[in-house]
Amino acid sequence: MFKAKAYSVGSATSPFVSSSIPRRDPTEHDVQIEILFCGICHSDLHYARDEWHSVMPTVYPCVPGHEIVGRVAKVGSSVTKFEPGDLAGVGCLVDSDHTCPHCRAGLEQFCPNQILTYGSPDKHLGGVTYGGYSDSIVVDERFVLRVPTNLDPAGVAPLHCAGITTYSPIRRWGVIKGRKVGVVGLGGLGHMGVKFARAFEAHVVVFTTSPGKREDALRLGAAEVVVSRNADEMKKHAGSLDFILDTVSADHDINAYLNLLGPGGNLTLVGAPEKHLAVSAFGLLLGRRSLSGSNIGGIAETQEMLDFCGAHNITADVEVIPIQKVNEAYERLLKSDVKYRFSIDMASLRSE
Ligand code: NAP
Ligand code: ZN
Secondary structure, eight states: EEEEEEEESTTTTOOOOEEEEEOOOOTTTTTEEEEEEEEHHHHHHHHHTTTTTTSSSOOOSSSOOEEEEEEEEOTTOOOOOOTOOEHHHEEEEEEESSSSHHHHOOOGGOOOOOOEEESSTTTSSSOOOBOOOOOEEEEEEEGGGGGTSSSSHHGGGGGGTTHHHHHHHHHHTTOOOOEEEEEOOOOOHHHHHHHHHHTTTOOEEEEOGGGHHHHHHHHTSSEEEEEOOOHHHTTTTTTTTEEEOOOOOOOOOOOOTHHHHEEEEEEEEEOOOOOOOOOOOHHHHTTTTTEEEEEOOHHHHHHHHHHHHHTTTOOOOEEEEEEHHHHHHHHHHTTOOOOOEEETTHHHTTTT
C-alpha cells in the first residue's frame, strides 16, 4: 500500500480539501497510473453532495473523478496491454465479476457486481474506492483503456464518461446521415453528443436554456439552435425529430421534448436529476414514441469510442484548472457556466 494525494469531501455540505488516501501496490493484473488530467462530471457533484441518496447514498470521505488520463508508472507481472510510459485512461468502472452474462457480453455497465471508480466497496483495501481527483490510481488492466496519442490528453480525459455516455445511445439508436437529432443541454455531455451526432452526419438541433451558447453550438456542429424557454421556437420543431438525447442535470419538463418527436421517435435520458421527472402518457402514446435511459457503456465500446475519437480528431472542449479551484468549478457547473468541461491538471496537486 502507498499513500496518494487527493482532494476529498467529508460531507454533503463541506468543500473539497487536500488529503491523503491509500492505494494498493499493483497486484499481478494491475496497472498503476500517474494521473495527468481528470474531468469534472456533473455526476461527481451529484455524488459529492449526496443528491442521489435514494439510489446510491454517498460514503464519506469521498474522492470523485471518473474521467481519468494518465501515464502508466508500474505494471503487475501478468499485465500484457500496457507498459510503463504508456498513456492510459480510466472511466466510471474499475472492476466487475467477469462471469455474469452482461460481463460476458462486454456490457460491464450492467454487471450486478460492478465496482465503480469511486464509492464502491474496495475488495483490496476495505472501505470504498477513490476516484481520479488524485495523483495516482491502481486499476485492473481489463478496465484500463488505451488512449489515442494524437489527441490533447486534457481533452481526452472527459471522453471516459461524457464521451461514452453520449456515444453509446447515439450508436444504439441508429443516428446516421439524414436523421434529425436533438441534444438537450449544452454542457459536458451535451457538447460531446453534438460532436458525435455531427460526426455521424445527423442534422443536429441543440436545445439550450442559455442563449449565450448559440454560437458555440453552431461551431460544435449543430445545424440549428433552439432556446428552449422560447415556446414559439420550440413549436417550430413539433413532431419532427427522430431521436433526442436529454443530458439535463436538473428538474425540467421532458413532455415539451416528447412532443417534438415524430412517430416512432425516441427520447433517451442520460441526465440524472435528483428529482423524479413527470411524464405525460399522451406525449408517448400519440405517435408511439418511446422514452429510454442509457448508462455509460461497456469497456469494449468505450475503447471503440476512444479509437473513433482518435481517427476523427474528437476531444472535449475543456477549461483546464488547477485542483485548488475545484470548489469554484462546482459552483460554476451549477450555473451551467463551463465551456464545456473542466479538466483538472494534476500537476497542480503534485506540486502541493
Ligand atoms: P453539465 O455540464 O452541468 O451540463 C448540464 C446542462 O444541462 C447544462 O449545461 C445546461 O445546459 C442544462 N441545464 C442545467 N440546469 C438546467 C435546468 N434547470 N433546466 C434546463 N436545463 C438545464 O452536466 P454533465 O456533466 O453534462 O451531466 C449532465 C447529467 O448527466 C448529470 O445529471 C449527470 O449526473 C448525468 N450523467 C449521466 C451519465 C449516464 O451514464 N447516464 C453519465 C454522466 C453524467 P444549457 O445551458 O445548454 O441549457
Ligand atoms: Zn460522469
